[in-house]
Amino acid sequence: MHRQTKKGLLFGIAICNFAAPSTVLAAGVPTAGLPEVVITGSLVNLQGTPLSASEGVVTEEQLSLRPVLRTGELLEVVPGLVVTQHSGDGKANQYFLRGFNLDHGTDLATSVEGVPVNMPTHAHGQGYTDLNFVIPELIRQIEYRKGTYYAETGNFSAAGAVSMHYKSKLDQPFATLEIGRNNYRRGLLAVAPTLGAGTLLAAVEYSTNDGPWVLKEDYRKVNGLLKYSVDFDDGRLSIAAQGYDGHWRSTDQIPLRAVQSGLIDRFGYVDPTDGGESDRYSLAIDGVKTIASTQLRANLYAVDYKLDLFSNFTYALDQVHGDQFEQLDQRRIYGGEASIARPFALGRFESSLEAGLQWRRDAIGKVALYHTEARERFETVREDAVLQSSYSLYASVDSHIGERFKAIVGARVDRFDFAVNSSLAANSGSSEATLVSPKLALVFGPWNETEFFANIGRGFHSNDARGTTITVDPTDGVTPVDRVDPLVKALGYDLGARTALIANTQLSVSLWRLQLDSELVFSGDAGSTEPSRRSDRRGVEIGMIYNPLAWLIVDADLALSRARFTDDDPVGQEIPNAVERVASIGVELRHPNGLRGGLRLRHFGDAPLIEDNSVRSAATTVVNLEVGYEPQKNWKASVSMFNVFNRRDNDITYFYESQLKGEPYPVSDIHFHPVEPRTVRGSVRYSF
Numbered sequence: 001m002h003r004q005t006k007k008g009l010l011f012g013i014a015i016c017n018f019a020a021p022s023t024v025l026a027a028g029v030p031t032a033g034l035p036e037v038v039i040t041g042s043l044v045n046l047q048g049t050p051l052s053a054s055e056g057v058v059t060e061e062q063l064s065l066r067p068v069l070r071t072g073e074l075l076e077v078v079p080g081l082v083v084t085q086h087s088g089d090g091k092a093n094q095y096f097l098r099g100f101n102l103d104h105g106t107d108l109a110t111s112v113e114g115v116p117v118n119m120p121t122h123a124h125g126q127g128y129t130d131l132n133f134v135i136p137e138l139i140r141q142i143e144y145r146k147g148t149y150y151a152e153t154g155n156f157s158a159a160g161a162v163s164m165h166y167k168s169k170l171d172q173p174f175a176t177l178e179i180g181r182n183n184y185r186r187g188l189l190a191v192a193p194t195l196g197a198g199t200l201l202a203a204v205e206y207s208t209n210d211g212p213w214v215l216k217e218d219y220r221k222v223n224g225l226l227k228y229s230v231d232f233d234d235g236r237l238s239i240a241a242q243g244y245d246g247h248w249r250s251t252d253q254i255p256l257r258a259v260q261s262g263l264i265d266r267f268g269y270v271d272p273t274d275g276g277e278s279d280r281y282s283l284a285i286d287g288v289k290t291i292a293s294t295q296l297r298a299n300l301y302a303v304d305y306k307l308d309l310f311s312n313f314t315y316a317l318d319q320v321h322g323d324q325f326e327q328l329d330q331r332r333i334y335g336g337e338a339s340i341a342r343p344f345a346l347g348r349f350e351s352s353l354e355a356g357l358q359w360r361r362d363a364i365g366k367v368a369l370y371h372t373e374a375r376e377r378f379e380t381v382r383e384d385a386v387l388q389s390s391y392s393l394y395a396s397v398d399s400h401i402g403e404r405f406k407a408i409v410g411a412r413v414d415r416f417d418f419a420v421n422s423s424l425a426a427n428s429g430s431s432e433a434t435l436v437s438p439k440l441a442l443v444f445g446p447w448n449e450t451e452f453f454a455n456i457g458r459g460f461h462s463n464d465a466r467g468t469t470i471t472v473d474p475t476d477g478v479t480p481v482d483r484v485d486p487l488v489k490a491l492g493y494d495l496g497a498r499t500a501l502i503a504n505t506q507l508s509v510s511l512w513r514l515q516l517d518s519e520l521v522f523s524g525d526a527g528s529t530e531p532s533r534r535s536d537r538r539g540v541e542i543g544m545i546y547n548p549l550a551w552l553i554v555d556a557d558l559a560l561s562r563a564r565f566t567d568d569d570p571v572g573q574e575i576p577n578a579v580e581r582v583a584s585i586g587v588e589l590r591h592p593n594g595l596r597g598g599l600r601l602r603h604f605g606d607a608p609l610i611e612d613n614s615v616r617s618a619a620t621t622v623v624n625l626e627v628g629y630e631p632q633k634n635w636k637a638s639v640s641m642f643n644v645f646n647r648r649d650n651d652i653t654y655f656y657e658s659q660l661k662g663e664p665y666p667v668s669d670i671h672f673h674p675v676e677p678r679t680v681r682g683s684v685r686y687s688f
Contacts, residue, residue, distance in 0.1 A: 053496025054146035067626035080559035084651035088250030092130035099561030101577035105129025109157035123329035133244035148459030148492035151410030158490035168229035172687035180681035198230035221246035235289035247277035276309035335360035355395035410439035418465040429469035433486035455494040572611030581605030609655035617653035
């Protein structure tokens, strides 16, 4: 997106909450036939046809200037989204957005190369989203949408949806070497030779990291990518194969009382045998073809996935064996999508239609929970084989009613089938559910470089399939248990505006509300989320981006939210871990003399830890910095510093009961995972 013009470098800019100069004004997903928007150095013209003030596209050039400690932090290009970790780095990250503790991804739909990443009916968490297989330098763009207003987004998208796409070719092959403290080592080799009529992008990545923990993390991961792409006059075709393998030891969240008493260090551990291993292999085929004015698109994918995770969050409620448990997930996923987009006349109004079919099948060979001691199983809580299928139909019509008004009416129908074969026969069975989700977006303007948006729509997330057939508690095989609703409805509203009235500045604001039929709340003793009460969230997001010089851009955003349970309960109405305040400030520069860099401040505020609000987490503020220099065309060198001011804040904080060995009874306490201390990494890249 950066290219020289008489006005200098062109920068992409978000249409909303400009949390990063890494966002580009866009009308949504370019493959849907909507144009990408570029604002030139003067930042005076609003262009494109977005559906809300809460969507955008992030380009590869801007991603390259963001300091990223963990791969999952790529998602922080979404304004108001916070990515943290409460365990080993091989595990999926923790995500926070719009007043949600999204756990490991519930209510944030994520895809890479058109392949969904969220895992339903997962051993550790519903919607589990592990992005460790992504290679950051090869990302071409990231598209994001917040809210329930988009017909093409379905399961897990109540808070938002993010799509990542890899490049199809490289300007030059390159090799990157990185080094840092705590045995951090990383190497990446990427080439893209011409092969027949197309280009083959091939890359391999290997990294190691022990982290700052007293118990060395010993995280080892290998990533590989092959992507073959062919462009035609009227379309393109790509085939992408990916492979990931990782294993690690975990320092899970620890009890505050153990640190205050001096029993363990702030970066210490309770159970030295926690950790895990995971692998993911995928194949995806994606094709686009234009016939006359009609665009046809289809994709197919297959994924082979495994996670074997050992965790201990309550330590020794069982004073004999301890409380470690193993969560095992082995599955194969098959799915695809076919869509059509074409213009047409609706009376005298210029209109366009987009419609599509989506399907997905998770053949889960084993999703299991075991009690373990030092990774040795001594009790099976439950073992299940699950077949979960979904079939979706969506359509939307976009009509221009005059020059300054547009209406987008859409809907989707989702059908889910669940079949559970449990080790406890009483919990076996099948279930099904169907949901219709209408959508409406209204766009007004522009007037004086200002546009206004109004949105309403229904979204949803699916619940764990095992909960839809359960009848008795698997821990004792006797106690009756209520089944959960297969699909949890969400209703969202959004009022927004964006303006370029001020020279060299873009401003946006969004007022939103989201009502959810069932909240998912973290359970410490189970190590996963559990369905809970109805909830209501509302908030405001404000963003600004300022481009005073062609090579310099400054951005800031603020997201404030209020989250409450809506039914009366003596325990209280606050939603645990619902972060109420997120702010970000960033500076990026790419000077013609070769100097480049990025500085980012990220703040997420305190939050209630229990329903009566009597215990709250502390706020967290982190500053990250990257400075680079390109002395020659083929060489790039950079230094990244994370947590520049070495703050002793926390990535995550919980409040629940636990018991250490030797303690006479369980103790209700704060449990936390600290932000990593100041960390410095160096990188050298050579293109050849």
